[in-house]
Amino acid sequence: MYLNREEERIYEGEEGWAYQIAMRILVKLGDLFGADRLIPIDSAHVSGVSYKTIGDAAIEFLEALAKAGAKSKVRSTANPAGIDYSHLEEMVNLPRLRERQVRIIELYRSMGINPILTCTPYYIRRPREGVHLAWAESSTVIYANSILHSWTNREGGPSALAAALIGKTPNYGVHKVENRQANVLVKVKTDLRDEAEFGALGIHVGRILKDEIPCFEGLLKPDETQLKHLGAAMASSGMPSLFYPCVSCPKISDKLEKLSVESDDLKNAFESLSTTNEAPDMIFIGCPHCSLEEVKQIALRIRGRRVNGNVKLWVCTSRYVRRKTENYVKIIEAAGGKVISDTCAVVTWLKELGVDVLMTNSAKTAYYAPTMNKVETIYASLDQCIEAACRG
Ligand code: F3S
Numbered sequence: 001m002y003l004n005r006e007e008e009r010i011y012e013g014e015e016g017w018a019y020q021i022a023m024r025i026l027v028k029l030g031d032l033f034g035a036d037r038l039i040p041i042d043s044a045h046v047s048g049v050s051y052k053t054i055g056d057a058a059i060e061f062l063e064a065l066a067k068a069g070a071k072s073k074v075r076s077t078a079n080p081a082g083i084d085y086s087h088l089e090e091m092v093n094l095p096r097l098r099e100r101q102v103r104i105i106e107l108y109r110s111m112g113i114n115p116i117l118t119c120t121p122y123y124i125r126r127p128r129e130g131v132h133l134a135w136a137e138s139s140t141v142i143y144a145n146s147i148l149h150s151w152t153n154r155e156g157g158p159s160a161l162a163a164a165l166i167g168k169t170p171n172y173g174v175h176k177v178e179n180r181q182a183n184v185l186v187k188v189k190t191d192l193r194d195e196a197e198f199g200a201l202g203i204h205v206g207r208i209l210k211d212e213i214p215c216f217e218g219l220l221k222p223d224e225t226q227l228k229h230l231g232a233a234m235a236s237s238g239m240p241s242l243f244y245p246c247v248s249c250p251k252i253s254d255k256l257e258k259l260s261v262e263s264d265d266l267k268n269a270f271e272s273l274s275t276t277n278e279a280p281d282m283i284f285i286g287c288p289h290c291s292l293e294e295v296k297q298i299a300l301r302i303r304g305r306r307v308n309g310n311v312k313l314w315v316c317t318s319r320y321v322r323r324k325t326e327n328y329v330k331i332i333e334a335a336g337g338k339v340i341s342d343t344c345a346v347v348t349w350l351k352e353l354g355v356d357v358l359m360t361n362s363a364k365t366a367y368y369a370p371t372m373n374k375v376e377t378i379y380a381s382l383d384q385c386i387e388a389a390c391r392g
Contacts (some may be wrong), residue, residue, distance in 0.1 A: 001030040001170060002037045010166070018070035022162035029159055030170030039132055039171045042150070043075040044164035045121050046113055047136035048157025050082035050347035051101045058157075059100065062107040065165075072112035073167030077121045079137050080289070080316075081105060082349065084342045090314075092349040113164060117342040118318035120228075120289040122148055132175055134163030138241070139232035139288045139364060145242040147227055151175050154241040174242050182244050184209055185256040188218035190263035196381040197266060198226040199363025202233025204261060204269035206240065215244035215256070222246075225294055232288050233363035273366035273379035279310070280359035280378055283389040284345040286316030287362035292325055295339070299328035301386045307336030308392025312355075316344045337389070346372055361385050 003011060011027060013020040026038065048054045083091045083101050105115045116124060119137050126148060127133060133152035135141050136159070144150045153173040155163065163169040174180050186205055192198055205214055214234075222230070227245055234240055285298060298315055307313045315332055319341040322329055329339045345358060346365055350373040358369050359378040366379040380388070 001027055001035050003027070007038060016068055018065045018068035019165060021065070022070070022165040025158055025162035026166060026168070026170055030172065033170065033172040035170035035172035037171050038166070038168035039175060040167060041074055041134045041163055041169050042127055042131035043077070043133055043135075044072065044160050045077050045079065045133070045135040045137060045140055046108065046157060046160045046164060047079040048161075049078045049104060049108065049115075049117065050080060050343070051097060051104055052082040052349055053347055054104070054157070056100070059104060059107070062104065066107050066110045070111050070165050072164040074164060076113045076164040078105075078108050078113050078115045078117060079119050079140075080117050080343050080347050081115075082343055082347055084340045087338060087340055090312075090338055090340065090353075091343075092352045097349070111165070113161075116318060116320070118289045118320070119344070120291065120318060120321075123289075123291055124318060124320045132169065134160050134169040136160035138235035139228070141241050142231035142235045142243065143228055143288075145174060146231055146245065147224060151180075152241070154235070154239070180213070180242060182213045182215035183256060184212050184214045185258050186214045186216045187258060187260045188216055189260055190266055192219065192222075192226070192266075194381045194383070195226050195229040196361050196363070196379065197270065198222065198230040199233040199361070200266050200270040200273065200379075201261060202230040203237045203273065203363050203367060204265050205259070206234035206236060206238025208259060209238055209240060211239035213240055213242050213244075214259070216246065219245055225291060228288060229363060233367065236364045236367045270379065273363055274377055275370055276357055276376035276378065278357050278376065279392070280357045280388060281355045282312045282314060282345065282350075282358050283385045284314045284316070284358055284360045284362070284365060285382065285385055286314070286340075287344055287346065287360065287365040289344070290315060290317040290321060292321055295321060295325040295328050295332070297382065298337075298386065299325075299331040301383065302335045302337065302390070303331050305335055305390045307389045310392040311389055313337035313389040314345060315339045317341060345369070350375060359385055359388055
């Protein structure tokens with residue numbers, strides 16, 4: 001990969017160890033994937049923030065970078081952590097876990113990474129169309145490419161951090177226009193009613209297509225929430241970082257490989273996301289973190305009702321959205337639900353909270369929780385989740 005003189009100086013360590021290691025990560029990645037050069041980025045979004053998922057070795061690396069004076073060169077944000085410090089009564093409250101989690105957040109902050117602790121940074125600041133980003137967190141990446149029309153590869157935590165420190169990313173993958181073409185036309189031959197069915201579609205298509213880029217035919221005016229669930233699910237069971245929601249251009253679609261999705265495919269994918277018939281201990285809504293509209297919809301459904309004492313209701317969103325929806329948050333909390341920020345059911349210590357059965361309207365959570373959290377799952381629509389929360 002070509003480096004200019006300034007980049008070479010950094011590569012050789014003339015700007016210090018932290019920038020040298022960051023540059024070396026980017027060059028290694030660029031060489032591996034055939035990048036020609038580094039390109040400037042508008043922002044970085046870093047994952048690897050929850051102590052539950054990264055552990056002590058990663059903290060040592062972050063300590064070393066911070067000590068060596070590492071600072072982000074571009075606007076940078078961080079994904080959810082393992083604890084919401086405003087709801088400690090809801091969290092696993094062990095002093096060591098708390099202390100370690102605080103340390104991670106402080107280390108990111110000291111490097112100029114804004115600890116907004118959300119996987120939906122685009123609800124706080126929407127990047128412009130066509131800008132290059134270095135974002136980690138698969139649901140965030142696929143949303144950025146497909147809905148916001150910004151351009152980012154699916155970064156890992158270390159490569160997003162390295163890009164933040166250098167302010168650049170290697171030019172490969174979906175940063176290149178020729179790699180952003182759809183290669184499979186997915187013909188959806190059944191009507192989708194809600195976000196959970198969009199999630200089931202995403203799981204089905206992701207399993208089949210792996211990293212190919214689909215465009216969809218037959219989605220009837222999907223809204224951004226439904227597309228968020230479709231993308232997050234597809235990026236969980238597969239590796240795509242981009243999809244095209246609607247196709248009406250026969251010139252493109254004629255050339256593409258075709259995949260038909262029938263109602264049975266959707267039903268099977270939906271059912272595969274539930275592992276038990278037992279009653280849930282927790283209902284979790286907000287993976288990816290809720291938008292203003294989603295918080296509103298939950299409040300409207302639960303207004304005047306009461307969450308059953310046998311079950312917890314968690315609604316996860318960013319602090320920004322929580323603030324903006326204060327009146328709806330009050331309705332949800334008056335009903336006995338909790339509107340949690342900074343974390344989610346997947347990246348916190350769920351099992352230790354006494355949760356054995358998790359019910360959710362998120363296909364991504366239902367896909368990962370049995371392995372990542374060792375819990376049984378029930379996959380259902382938002383309406384069914386609210387009903388179950390009130391019924392217990
Ligand atoms: Fe976000 Fe947690 Fe889901 S980080 S995408 S809410 S698993």
